[in-house]
Amino acid sequence: MTTDNFTGALLQDGAASLEDRILGGLDAEQREVASTLNGPLCVLAGAGTGKTRAITHRIAYGVHSGVYTPQRLLAVTFTARAAAEMRSRLRDLGAGNVQARTFHAAALRQLQFFWPQAVGGTLPNLLEHKAQTLAEAARRLRLSTDRASIRDLASEIEWAKVSMLTPANYLENAQDRGAPGGFDLTAVARVFQSYEDVKTDRNVIDFEDVLLITVGILQEDEKVAATVREQYRHFVVDEYQDVSPLQQRLLELWLGGRDELCVVGDASQTIYSFTGASPRHLLDFKARYPQANVVKLIRDYRSTPQVVKLANDLLAGRRSGGPAADAAWAAPLQLVAQRPAGPVPTFTECTDDEAEAATVAQKIKALLDAGTPASEVAILFRTNGQSEAYEQALAAAGIGYQLRGGERFFARKEVRDAILQLRAATRAVSEEGASEPLGQLVRDIVSSLGYTDSAPHSGGALRERWESLAALVALADELVKVRGPEFGLADFVNELQERSLAQHAPTVQGVTLASLHAAKGLEWDAVFLVGLSEGLMPISFADSPESVDEERRLLYVGITRARENLSLSWSTARTPGGRANRKPSRFLDGLRPNSVATSNTRGKGPAPRRKAAAPAVCRVCGSMLSSGAERKVGRCNACPPSYEEQTFEALRSWRREVALGADVPAFVVFTDATLTAIAEARPASIEDLAGLAGVGPSKLEKYGEDVLRVLAESAEL
Structure with a gap:
């Protein structure tokens, strides 16, 4: 059914049908969220509990009941892909005029509109990548850098800016930040200032500046602030546990003291603290808004009871890390599985990394042979450097894969060529009329680029090209089912254009390889969590109770990506024949068979008062070491x-x-x-x-x- 048909049916059938159509398929808690149309509202939503469904139905219900004016509601989330998915769902619910954007996209749109009157002149160009500018900033200070140190410095400057720090006050607020990029904090502060100077000289701004400047204009220009507040009356913020201090300040300025705000989040999925994200805004919401309704979504529709139990047990296994860490740790939501029972998660110890990769590839081949689509299988790891062994093992087994975080789908040559041909075909279709359904039309058009109804037997580039084109065909079939038979070729091309801008790629047939951070917000039928040994999970540089707790939440995110099959594995040595001195992750203590739960620090408990270190002696002759x-x-x-x-x-x-x-x-x-x-x-x-x-x-x-x-x-x- 198209948006117009959906809206027309609602108007014809009346208010009773409105509730049936929009609220009828929701559970009691989701229905409470969707029918609570005035804020403040805080939704604590566990993994797989249908939070996106609840808030999109809330928006649609508010629009169709007349409580919300579509153009005056702003839904904010944290990735362009999530925003695109939300817009797609809202269109399907007949609320396509509602804006769903990231914080940066919403702020940039406002900045482009208000810059001429608030600042004057032309908005500076947007700096998409910091590397070259940062390298120039370091050279001005005669500091030597490499690619890794530039990456670390970029991350540190981003953290400082979203924490609303300047080069002048960075040093006093970053004493616990270690040595970013191998530089002491004084040097980092100097690079920070030099970076800002280079940007000024080149008349460019970065993504953090978009938020900072928008905040500055809204704070200083009451006329601009009043215009924005008149435009937007209602706000919805998804993934609220990932809000930074800067984003929170922007949200407060948008609200201007009003409380028409709905926030959704889960503190147990806070995995971006290193970027400045903080769950405190979510956890303190009731304190800021004492009149707020708080609704908990705990019914897990994604995962089997076996997977849900493991996720719950992982968080419950956390032990005290001291007063500061305990204060930062939020009591987790206790998920309740709604799906039928499934297979028990497996735990596998392998002799080395190569053997682990081969074992995982064998298990995946068995799943594929049993009928599981390759697109419904994922291998998740802690660091991107771990992917190579799994790429080789899958290739050796003849299994196609896609590396999430690699080349973007819409940047692939075959995809760009396909969109060009589809766009060209719309002119002929508009003149002559479509003689066949959209799915077949798309198949006919992309067949000239190498698409066939059956996959090629070979692997490599030929298979990858076919999988890209097959994903476009499958998307056309899917959209016709959702939007109705009236959804034509021109609509499909417009959809692809929007998805390209938002990097909202369709599903590609191939096993997904991704880091745990990149897997946030996704789900698969079968998930393989690999490399779960001490030093990788938790990562070796997680050197505080708070950072170890974040690693535990990261593993929780990984577990909750699985719908049915979940496999956890580790190896005892890095290379074949190497020393078998690796231990399974402490997080698996009490979860894997024949293991017992331990504390965050592997049974060490609270750190005792340190004794004076014994004199260092030579391990060979026993004499004192002097230097x-x-x-x-x-x-x-x-x-x-x-x-x-x-x-x-x-x-x-x-x-x-x-x-x-x-x-x-x-x-x-x-x-x-x-x-x-x-x-x-x-x-x-x-x-x-x-x-x-x-x-x-x-x-x-x-x-x-x-x-x-x-x-x-x-x-x-």
């Missing part, structure tokens, strides 16, 4: 080194290449003492490497995997 270099390697200079010469030389050669590539002295990568300690200890895992003096979190992130690779290769010589 920092001696203490770093654990051996006095009089005792001979215990490393193999080929290992040390391989590490030195690698260090030389890295230093040359980054244009920095070799000691900036690793000092000789640290390199010696690595060669002698021969760490077999990230967690082993992290235990060596001189290998901090930043260097571990930059060089850890490369160092382990060099050690493994030298052992094979």
